[in-house]
Amino acid sequence: MQSSANSGAPTGSRPSTGSRPSAASRSAAGPRSASKILGAARDVLARQGYAALTIEAVAATAGVGKSTIYRWWPNKETLLADALAEIFRGDEIPDLGDTRAELRRAVDMTIDNYANEDLATALPALAAGLLPNPELMAGFREGFLRRKRENIAVALRRGVARGDLPADLDTDLVQDLWAGTVLYRRLMVGASLDDNLAERLVDLVFASASALTVGTATPD
Amino acid sequence: MQSSANSGAPTGSRPSTGSRPSAASRSAAGPRSASKILGAARDVLARQGYAALTIEAVAATAGVGKSTIYRWWPNKETLLADALAEIFRGDEIPDLGDTRAELRRAVDMTIDNYANEDLATALPALAAGLLPNPELMAGFREGFLRRKRENIAVALRRGVARGDLPADLDTDLVQDLWAGTVLYRRLMVGASLDDNLAERLVDLVFASASALTVGTATPD
DNA sequence: CGGCAAACGATACGCGACGTATCGTTTCGT
DNA sequence: ACGAAACGATACGTCGCGTATCGTTTGCCG
Numbered sequence: 438m439q440s441s442a443n444s445g446a447p448t449g450s451r452p453s454t455g456s457r458p459s460a461a462s463r464s465a466a467g468p469r470s471a472s473k474i475l476g477a478a479r480d481v482l483a484r485q486g487y488a489a490l491t492i493e494a495v496a497a498t499a500g501v502g503k504s505t506i507y508r509w510w511p512n513k514e515t516l517l518a519d520a521l522a523e524i525f526r527g528d529e530i531p532d533l534g535d536t537r538a539e540l541r542r543a544v545d546m547t548i549d550n551y552a553n554e555d556l557a558t559a560l561p562a563l564a565a566g567l568l569p570n571p572e573l574m575a576g577f578r579e580g581f582l583r584r585k586r587e588n589i590a591v592a593l594r595r596g597v598a599r600g601d602l603p604a605d606l607d608t609d610l611v612q613d614l615w616a617g618t619v620l621y622r623r624l625m626v627g628a629s630l631d632d633n634l635a636e637r638l639v640d641l642v643f644a645s646a647s648a649l650t651v652g653t654a655t656p657d
Numbered sequence: 658m659q660s661s662a663n664s665g666a667p668t669g670s671r672p673s674t675g676s677r678p679s680a681a682s683r684s685a686a687g688p689r690s691a692s693k694i695l696g697a698a699r700d701v702l703a704r705q706g707y708a709a710l711t712i713e714a715v716a717a718t719a720g721v722g723k724s725t726i727y728r729w730w731p732n733k734e735t736l737l738a739d740a741l742a743e744i745f746r747g748d749e750i751p752d753l754g755d756t757r758a759e760l761r762r763a764v765d766m767t768i769d770n771y772a773n774e775d776l777a778t779a780l781p782a783l784a785a786g787l788l789p790n791p792e793l794m795a796g797f798r799e800g801f802l803r804r805k806r807e808n809i810a811v812a813l814r815r816g817v818a819r820g821d822l823p824a825d826l827d828t829d830l831v832q833d834l835w836a837g838t839v840l841y842r843r844l845m846v847g848a849s850l851d852d853n854l855a856e857r858l859v860d861l862v863f864a865s866a867s868a869l870t871v872g873t874a875t876p877d
Numbered sequence: 878c879g880g881c882a883a884a885c886g887a888t889a890c891g892c893g894a895c896g897t898a899t900c901g902t903t904t905c906g907t
Numbered sequence: 908a909c910g911a912a913a914c915g916a917t918a919c920g921t922c923g924c925g926t927a928t929c930g931t932t933t934g935c936c937g
Binding site for chain 1: 922923924925926927928933934
Binding site for chain 2: 554
């Protein structure tokens with residue numbers, strides 16, 4: 438589980454520790470309880486579901502005062518964002534020598550992330566909560582999405598290098614397609630996320646090279 | 658705007674009026690204020706945003722007592738579901754004689770629905786709120802999604818009949834692809850929903866017929 | 878080793894929203 | 908004109924957010 442390598446400082450827009458890593462030689466303060474708190478958030482989510490995921494429940498579960506949480510995260514959303522960033526997987530895709538196998542792995546990873554109902558609930562709820570606040574939303578995208586997407590983009594580019602995918606493949610659109618379809622099915626339609634879906638989403642990329650390139654769709 | 662033809666009884670699991678449309682000739686009790694309330698919900702959403710969309714705000718805007726709302730909708734989610742069902746468009750696609758033009762119109766309609774930030778926020782927030790309650794979620798899918806999707810499926814089937822699309826096209830998957838990508842871009846990525854995107858999503862269906870059929874993806 | 882500042886836990890508070898309950902009033906069909 | 912259904916107002920209990928206060932623990936630095 439490499440995506441949770443960071444168990445450190447919260448990203449709650451009040452950087453405290455992380456912001457001046459060089460200036461003050463020592464001390465400079467920092468949370469002693471961040472990992473305990475994020476762990477408790479995971480716990481509450483897993484055991485009692487998203488609806489029960491309140492700051493007060495997390496504080497109680499972590500054996501921590503509410504004030505400690507609010508000292509490091511400005512609000513519920515930022516805490517939840519940090520907790521989800523640790524839960525959702527977005528690992529690097531190893532070089533398997535086989536483009537199709539790598540892409541299948543990328544899709545499977547997305548599907549796994551949504552397998553749990555509480556995760557599938559928490560992510561859109563969080564995103565919707567963040568949307569009206571551009572600053573928080575930007576932080577969320579940076580901390581939550583960027584790395585995962587880049588890891589998959591690397592695999593896509595390997596496929597391009599192998600000649601299996603078109604040189605001007607739009608790696609962003611491909612990922613939006615995958616992740617969007619999976620999210621939409623899970624959240625809105627309630628359809629199953631099975632092997633068949635995964636396989637077809639991979640097929641799609643191979644079958645529709647012309648529509649997934651970065652150029653304009655219909656050059657005239 | 659044909660999708661909002663129903664301005665009538667709420668779907669809040671307490672059907673009252675709507676459930677026996679034939680039995681009692683008339684009267685039989687029913688909300689006199691449903692349309693006022695749903696209109697107020699639209700109003701609050703449009704004018705003050707999703708965060709301000711509370712039952713009490715809707716009641717005040719509608720000039721209605723809170724109790725009247727709770728008399729017909731068991732909770733906030735069901736009211737919101739009915740309000741959104743009236744707001745989001747899902748019209749029939751007219752027969753234009755041109756498959757590509759019809760599909761483009763379908764995609765544009767989805768994009769339009771998400772153009773407004775409050776709508777783009779409200780829908781995933783609502784869906785996430787309903788997800789833990791299967792009964793409410795089922796009602797929402799029935800009342801909100803089914804007609805819109807069927808209208809688009811009709812256009813897709815016309816394309817099949819014209820020979821422009823493969824006979825075993827998976828019309829559900831196609832729609833998940835479109836709607837999912839648009840939702841994901843809007844909600845998670847923050848990317849623009851422009852003509853280029855619409856055009857490429859339409860292209861995708863034409864270019865990847867083999868991956869979008871109802872059969873198994875990889876027959877062996 | 879002693880001191881000090883940061884981090885901490887507890888607790889109380891104000892606020893707003895949900896959802897319930899009560900009650901007198903209006904509407905409307907018969 | 909009557910009565911039932913729908914209504915509006917209002918008060919209430921509960922819960923969770925986020926703030927504020929305060930005394931206590933921790934651990935680094937001299």
